[in-house]
Amino acid sequence: MSRSKGHIVVLGAGVTGLTSAVFLAEAGYEVTIVAAHVPGDESIEYTSPWAGAHWHTHATPDDPRACDWDVQTYEYWIDLLESERKDLNLPKAGLKVYDSYKYWDFPVQEELWWAHHVNDFRVLASHHEPIHSINARTQEGAGRIEEAVMYRAIAINVPQYLLYLQERARKSGAVVIKSRLSTATGLHAALLEAQKEADNSRGKRKVDCFVNATGLGAAKLCADQAMYPIRGQTVLVKGEAETIFTRSGSDYGAYCIPRPGTGSTILGGTKEKGVWSETPDPKVTERILKHAALNVPELMTGSDGGFEVISVQCGLRPGREGGARVEKEVVGGKRVVHAYGHAGGGYQNSIGSARLTQRLVEESLSVEAKL
Numbered sequence: 001m002s003r004s005k006g007h008i009v010v011l012g013a014g015v016t017g018l019t020s021a022v023f024l025a026e027a028g029y030e031v032t033i034v035a036a037h038v039p040g041d042e043s044i045e046y047t048s049p050w051a052g053a054h055w056h057t058h059a060t061p062d063d064p065r066a067c068d069w070d071v072q073t074y075e076y077w078i079d080l081l082e083s084e085r086k087d088l089n090l091p092k093a094g095l096k097v098y099d100s101y102k103y104w105d106f107p108v109q110e111e112l113w114w115a116h117h118v119n120d121f122r123v124l125a126s127h128h129e130p131i132h133s134i135n136a137r138t139q140e141g142a143g144r145i146e147e148a149v150m151y152r153a154i155a156i157n158v159p160q161y162l163l164y165l166q167e168r169a170r171k172s173g174a175v176v177i178k179s180r181l182s183t184a185t186g187l188h189a190a191l192l193e194a195q196k197e198a199d200n201s202r203g204k205r206k207v208d209c210f211v212n213a214t215g216l217g218a219a220k221l222c223a224d225q226a227m228y229p230i231r232g233q234t235v236l237v238k239g240e241a242e243t244i245f246t247r248s249g250s251d252y253g254a255y256c257i258p259r260p261g262t263g264s265t266i267l268g269g270t271k272e273k274g275v276w277s278e279t280p281d282p283k284v285t286e287r288i289l290k291h292a293a294l295n296v297p298e299l300m301t302g303s304d305g306g307f308e309v310i311s312v313q314c315g316l317r318p319g320r321e322g323g324a325r326v327e328k329e330v331v332g333g334k335r336v337v338h339a340y341g342h343a344g345g346g347y348q349n350s351i352g353s354a355r356l357t358q359r360l361v362e363e364s365l366s367v368e369a370k371l
């Protein structure tokens, strides 16, 4: 460890903190992760396990940084899958490529800037399947698919991916400490507390930089008024869908994301800005299943002809006015790189965001930036 490039304490073990930890540890830093929740835990304060999740960019051309993050992640995951295919001894990340359909019940207004960054993109006409069959099943007066595209995208078995990231970070020497940092006394006090946790676990050593990847927890930890939750309710059902779809209706959104290798599928879902409650709404569950019945009836395998529901859950996306905060700061003489507020795109942002975090850590530790 004496030859490490520096000791970095990462606060948070969601997809953002763990991906940052992997990149930093593999680049030669000594990494300690301090987090209230770690892979395997379930809590409304821990967003990453509740995600669908898949690659489906929400970035728009007026946010080139987020567009770039998403493209970097797409390319990285495709390469990772190719490596897994070539070397069967590699640990499996829990990713899989699927045909991914995007449907609109109205003329497309958004710019599909990402079309030339993804594999096999094509525009589908209304006579193409599955659009034709879905519209044929749709009752008179209900929304019909007006426009559709198809491309190859990645779905993520999120519990497996989080464990995979944690193990990859550990393999490069990272240590994971489960501990909740007090939010009552501000970020500087929390950094001192995290440093103490690291000292207790690893022996006394200087912390050269902190990475703050606390997701929605940063709202309290940093008193960041720009943070807000975007609640998402989903239904996990039996049966693994063969394709991904997302659909934008006039007054609803619907999606279906197979969870690779688990024989189950996530059906969604809601985007409720400012809602903190973790209790699912039965009416929303009904609505999610009604839309899914139209779009993926092949998953209705229950003896009553309906879906076989495994669980219904809510997660809180870490929304932030102005977008994710990935930037350097010096807090009470301590170097910090913030990496939080990735809203509904934490997975697809993760590789690009973690690379930026690594660069900012390097800049923080550079000679000119010495404290």
Ligand SMILES: Cc1cc2nc3c(=O)[nH]c(=O)nc-3n(C[C@H](O)[C@H](O)[C@H](O)COP(=O)(O)OP(=O)(O)OC[C@H]3O[C@@H](n4cnc5c(N)ncnc54)[C@H](O)[C@@H]3O)c2cc1C
Residues within 6 Å of the ligand: 011, 012, 013, 014, 015, 016, 017, 034, 035, 036, 037, 038, 045, 046, 047, 048, 049, 050, 051, 052, 053, 054, 055, 056, 179, 180, 181, 182, 183, 213, 214, 215, 216, 217, 218, 221, 231, 232, 233, 234, 269, 314, 315, 316, 317, 318, 339, 340, 341, 342, 343, 344, 345, 346, 347, 348, 349
């Ligand atoms: C229903 C739903 C569907 C989604 N689908 C997708 C999708 O398809 N694609 C996609 O890219 N994204 C998706 N997302 C968004 C994605 O899940 C989030 O952007 C991402 O999980 C945020 O990760 P994070 O690591 O920043 O935060 P979190 O996962 O919340 O991790 C925060 C970490 O910080 C720790 N922490 C916080 N406060 C403290 C403290 N005081 N002391 C110690 N530790 C602390 C927590 O314990 C945790 O370890 C979805 C989210 C939801 C809810």
